[in-house]
Amino acid sequence: MGNNEYMQNAVTGWMVPHGEHSDIVMSTRIRLARNLRGFRFPIAFSDEQAEEIGKLVSDALLNGGKTGYAYTRMSDLKALGRQTLVEKHLISPQLADAVHYGAVLLSEDETVSIMVNEEDHLRIQCIYPGLQLENAYRKADETDNLLESRLPYAFDEEFGYLTSCPSNTGTGMRASVMVHLPALTMTKQINRIIPAVSRLGMVVRGSYGEGSEAPGNVYQVSNQLTLGKSEKEILAELANIVSRIIVHERKSRELLLGRSRLSLENRVFRALGTLSYARLLPSAEAARCLSDVRLGIDLGLIEDVDMNILNELMVFMQSGFLQNFEGGELTAEELDSSRAKLIRERLRQRAADGEPHPDEP
């Protein structure tokens, strides 16, 4: 059906489970903040300056034949189109709000996105699946070098790359790793890990939504400091912390499986049941069930479901995607119904691919 095709087209590079530790690490993202000399930052610039920056950047990247980038102004997109890009993590909510002057340059495979006139003139972002800090940084660095050779960067010997917010000054780099930590969350160890990590100059927070809640037990671990350390040092420290978190998560999973296998099985299969048959699925419940099912897959309890179910459906079940798919605005109940249908159909695929599903006609 159209449903599958729509989702196939919407799957972007980072959602495919590849790369190291892809049972726990969902994706790796590098973001570099850059600005152009001679222009005020977006917080204070004029419309003319905004226009000029957009032109400079697109010329720098698009001139000279094959580049593989597509330039899209926020003003050319409908609100839903912008929201969809946010839900795919290709642009930030802030850029989506910059309707008048924001733009994005997307690479063909959507691994690199360059946001123009977000908080800074340029935000180079590179997302890879799994744990690939070095690869993602290399790609971002290459893109940065290319842009730098054609644009007058604002750089200072003492302070490094000059950014609008002092919390980005220096390397302008934010490296983050998205991790699925169901066992650490179930055993509440995550509450001890979060403050410990913050003492090391890193942050752990929920990856979807705001605040300390982490829907789907998906967290984002990222560096907080950008000044006084080189990119390499920051990446090494982050890699170190993430690998320690991974070890903890694995240990907790084993512990849960060893101590309470039956109740764990009960939990993951109930979740699978809910996702397979529910007619109304609020997003919080869907996220919880997706996380449980994914855990079941990782532990080998559930065998006939794709492991990228969590990566993909956490994105596709969001309201922008659903409304885009249904082709219009939806009420809360319609959203829950559309979400339930989407997930049901996605799960039925496994039945079509593998053994027949007994209960679905």
Place this chain on the structure above:
Amino acid sequence: MLCENCKERPVSVILKQETPGGPVERNLCDQCAFNLQTFSVNPNQEPMSIQQFLSQWLTGEAVQPQALEAQVMPECPECGLTFHRFLEIGKFGCPVCYETFRERLPRVFGKLHNGSTVHRGKIPASFNEKMAIKKQIEFLRISMQDAIQTERFEQAAVLRDEIKEWKRKLSAGPEEGGAADGE
């Protein structure tokens, strides 16, 4: 069940809160939940925003001299941002702000970046090249002076031409190297 705060109205809100001592669940009516403002930011829970942080830092430490200082506070010639306003909004207005507030910034960065005040990461290639050329010119100039002093005029002429060549490269380079060139 009645609201655990007012003990009058029925419970309609179950509030789960992450506290340092573990998660706490409170059963409240919607009115109490709203009035208690537990929905608003809990300082123990949310990392402080930079804006909050900077303005608290300012009001906390500079309450007295604030009025006086406001008059001598530097103002960015490019975008008009004052240092005072910078602390309020927590954002720079343009790259020139860094130059304008340079002397005051180490204190700001030190607090934000765990004591660090100087960049140790990547340097743009063009900026690096330019620094290298400038150093080279300086070195050649000293050698030339030395040659003139010791009356080795032929060598001085060679050095002069070499300096000229480097200067030409410097001005032909891809734009300027960086904001701190001081040109």
